[in-house]
Amino acid sequence: MSDIKNQIKRLRDEIDRHSDLYYQKSAPEITDQEFDELLKRLQDLEEKNPDLITADSPTQRIGGKAEGFEPFTHRVAMMSLDNSYNIDELRKFDERCRKLADGREFTYVAELKIDGLSLSLHYKNGVLIHGVTRGDGTTGDDVTPNAKTIRTIPLKLKTDAPDELEVRGEAFIAKSVFKTINKELADKGEKTFANARNSASGTIRMLDSAIVASRRLDLFPYDVLSGNQKAFETHWKNFKFLKKAGFNVNPHHRKCDDIEGVIEFCNEMEKKKEDLDYDIDGIVVKINETALQDEFGATAKSPRWAISYKYPAMQATTKLNSITIQVGRTGALTPVANLEPVLLAGTTVSRASLHNEDEIKRLNIKIGDTVLIEKSGEIIPQVIKVIESKRTGIEQDYEFPINCPVCGFDAARPEGEAVTRCTNDVCPAKIKGRLGYFSMRKAMDIEGLGEILIQQLVDGGRVKDVSDLYTLDVETLSNLERMAEKSAENVYEEIQKSKEKGLQKLLFGLDIRHVGERYSKILANHFRSMEKLSEATVEDLEAIHEIGEKVARSVYEYFREERNQKMIARLKDAGVKMEVDADSSVNLDENFVGKIFVLTGKMENYTRGEAAKLIEERGGRVSSSVSKKTDYVLAGEKAGSKLAKAESLGVSILSETEFVEFIS
Numbered sequence: 001m002s003d004i005k006n007q008i009k010r011l012r013d014e015i016d017r018h019s020d021l022y023y024q025k026s027a028p029e030i031t032d033q034e035f036d037e038l039l040k041r042l043q044d045l046e047e048k049n050p051d052l053i054t055a056d057s058p059t060q061r062i063g064g065k066a067e068g069f070e071p072f073t074h075r076v077a078m079m080s081l082d083n084s085y086n087i088d089e090l091r092k093f094d095e096r097c098r099k100l101a102d103g104r105e106f107t108y109v110a111e112l113k114i115d116g117l118s119l120s121l122h123y124k125n126g127v128l129i130h131g132v133t134r135g136d137g138t139t140g141d142d143v144t145p146n147a148k149t150i151r152t153i154p155l156k157l158k159t160d161a162p163d164e165l166e167v168r169g170e171a172f173i174a175k176s177v178f179k180t181i182n183k184e185l186a187d188k189g190e191k192t193f194a195n196a197r198n199s200a201s202g203t204i205r206m207l208d209s210a211i212v213a214s215r216r217l218d219l220f221p222y223d224v225l226s227g228n229q230k231a232f233e234t235h236w237k238n239f240k241f242l243k244k245a246g247f248n249v250n251p252h253h254r255k256c257d258d259i260e261g262v263i264e265f266c267n268e269m270e271k272k273k274e275d276l277d278y279d280i281d282g283i284v285v286k287i288n289e290t291a292l293q294d295e296f297g298a299t300a301k302s303p304r305w306a307i308s309y310k311y312p313a314m315q316a317t318t319k320l321n322s323i324t325i326q327v328g329r330t331g332a333l334t335p336v337a338n339l340e341p342v343l344l345a346g347t348t349v350s351r352a353s354l355h356n357e358d359e360i361k362r363l364n365i366k367i368g369d370t371v372l373i374e375k376s377g378e379i380i381p382q383v384i385k386v387i388e389s390k391r392t393g394i395e396q397d398y399e400f401p402i403n404c405p406v407c408g409f410d411a412a413r414p415e416g417e418a419v420t421r422c423t424n425d426v427c428p429a430k431i432k433g434r435l436g437y438f439s440m441r442k443a444m445d446i447e448g449l450g451e452i453l454i455q456q457l458v459d460g461g462r463v464k465d466v467s468d469l470y471t472l473d474v475e476t477l478s479n480l481e482r483m484a485e486k487s488a489e490n491v492y493e494e495i496q497k498s499k500e501k502g503l504q505k506l507l508f509g510l511d512i513r514h515v516g517e518r519y520s521k522i523l524a525n526h527f528r529s530m531e532k533l534s535e536a537t538v539e540d541l542e543a544i545h546e547i548g549e550k551v552a553r554s555v556y557e558y559f560r561e562e563r564n565q566k567m568i569a570r571l572k573d574a575g576v577k578m579e580v581d582a583d584s585s586v587n588l589d590e591n592f593v594g595k596i597f598v599l600t601g602k603m604e605n606y607t608r609g610e611a612a613k614l615i616e617e618r619g620g621r622v623s624s625s626v627s628k629k630t631d632y633v634l635a636g637e638k639a640g641s642k643l644a645k646a647e648s649l650g651v652s653i654l655s656e657t658e659f660v661e662f663i664s
């Protein structure tokens with residue numbers, strides 16, 4: 001029994017460690033899939049040993065579907081804060097505070113105003129029992145099952161605490177996660193969220209906590225209450241406690257002796273805020289001393305001891321003059337709004353993204369409309385909405401094109417997809433895009449092959465696909481307009497140099513659908529040469545751990561296309577290296593290179609994902625079924641038919657212990 005107990009503890013520790021790596025350190029070591037596998041293993045063990053389930057086990061974050069949410073009345077109202085929009089107003093706030101303090105000394109704490117939604121978390125004897133939205137400030141919704149899915153909210157406090165404790169914080173979705181969510185929604189043809197804040201508040205109210213869990217909400221805590229009172233004598237002490245209790249405390253907060261220190265912090269963070277992976281819309285300034293907070297009290301709507309300082313508006317209204325369609329390397333037709341230039345957060349903006357046809361329909365945009373635009377960390381601002389009250393009647397409807405504006409071929413939008421694409425394989429816009437992609441640093445790294453040069457080469461008919469780059473000589477290059485002899489030589493040298501980049505970078509540069517940096521690496525390490533990869537069947541590809549059907553099919557189909565086959569042949573003839581690059585061979589182990597492993601049964605120390613990773617890192621391959629080609633079967637406990645088949649075929653069988661020796 002104690003063995004299982006230990007196993008459960010080890011799994012919980014491991015899951016907690018990976019959660020921590022993901023959220024606190026932003027440095028995950030395993031994939032989401034592998035994480036889920038660990039969780040599943042723990043769940044299985046706990047199911048068989050229900051007496052070992054504890055309130056703080058990571059499995060307790062997995063809830064079911066709710067019918068609806070119960071209202072919950074806050075013990076202490078969740079008030080909103082007064083806003084200040086410039087430094088003068090901040091100084092006036094300071095004057096009011098000093099007057100109220102009447103000569104007594106005090107300090108300020110400045111912290112980020114996270115653009116998310118407030119949650120109130122109730123702990124009883126250290127265990128999370130309620131998670132409640134702010135609602136109208138007096139009553140919110142009890143969304144406990146959803147709050148539990150937020151991995152940075154401890155289910156059990158990690159430090160001593162009063163019997164009843166309330167923690168308040170701001171739940172949010174990281175910008176990077178938000179992008180993924182929207183991409184997935186768009187891929188499924190569903191409605192996307194306008195910004196990360198909307199996605200966070202929409203998510204927390206979903207009835208299916210499994211979806212909530214997949215959205216990876218996060219939370220920064222900012223206050224601790226014990227009963228109706230603040231838990232500590234200063235606000236600063238909250239942060240220290242919260243950290244110890246296991247919360248994800250935002251690192252950007254500062255204790256300031258006076259308002260000048262606060263102003264300094266505001267200015268510092270304004271410069272840094274675009275680099276943060278979450279949205280903030282200002283700084284919250286609070287009196288640090290709880291006794292003074294209590295004494296100052298509140299007006300009907302907000303406390304007198306706190307204020308929020310808002311950064312200059314990231315929104316503006318302007319006129320939409322026209323819509324231009326850009327065609328990218330995948331042939332996607334992307335509408336861009338051309339705007340009457342307007343000043344927004346310090347820069348002049350004259351263009352905004354409109355994403356796709358549906359977005360134009362959703363916004364109901366007409367040419368000549370007045371629109372609200374917003375900048376939120378993105379380089380290109382977004383159109384948020386049309387100000388319909390400003391319409392004069394001369395605005396014109398917009399028709400999304402049915403032809404590619406670059407080559408005139410039909411543009412098609414497959415059923416269920418949001419994106420319209422040019423159907424011409426050799427559309428100049430696609431060729432230019434592919435060349436730009438091919439020469440990127442992450443791919444073949446051809447310096448000097450810039451946008452203008454690519455344009456000249458494609459428009460002049462010199463280059464029709466990436467293989468034509470290797471037919472260029474110095475003379476051809478230097479005969480191009482605005483191309484000096486010296487730069488022609490440099491570009492030529494760069495192109496020659498790129499031949500040695502190796503399989504991984506070449507694969508990435510070829511821009512096979514769904515094959516980005518990570519899959520290029522996996523495929524290169526697995527197959528070692530373009531020839532082997534091009535011969536792989538969908539089954540061969542799918543047998544690789546981490547490669548799903550979508551990627552497998554896409555790779556398979558890429559190599560079946562005659563145009564691609566010919567291009568690769570030309571690249572090869574030009575001397576472009578078609579084998580794996582030396583760099584990625586460093587960790588190879590000759591016991592593993594080219595060997596095919598099949599995993600079966602349950603191992604004590606590894607999930608299958610972990611074992612597969614160890615094998616693949618060393619140059620081995622993992623296949624899902626045993627055949628004569630199989631070199632080793634790694635058999636864990638309760639190995640079934642695969643083990644029997646391996647024995648009958650005479651395939652070498654490794655136990656977990658032998659495997660551990662093998663890899664070390």
Ligand SMILES: [Zn+2]
Binds near residue numbers: 409428429
């Ligand atoms: Zn086209």
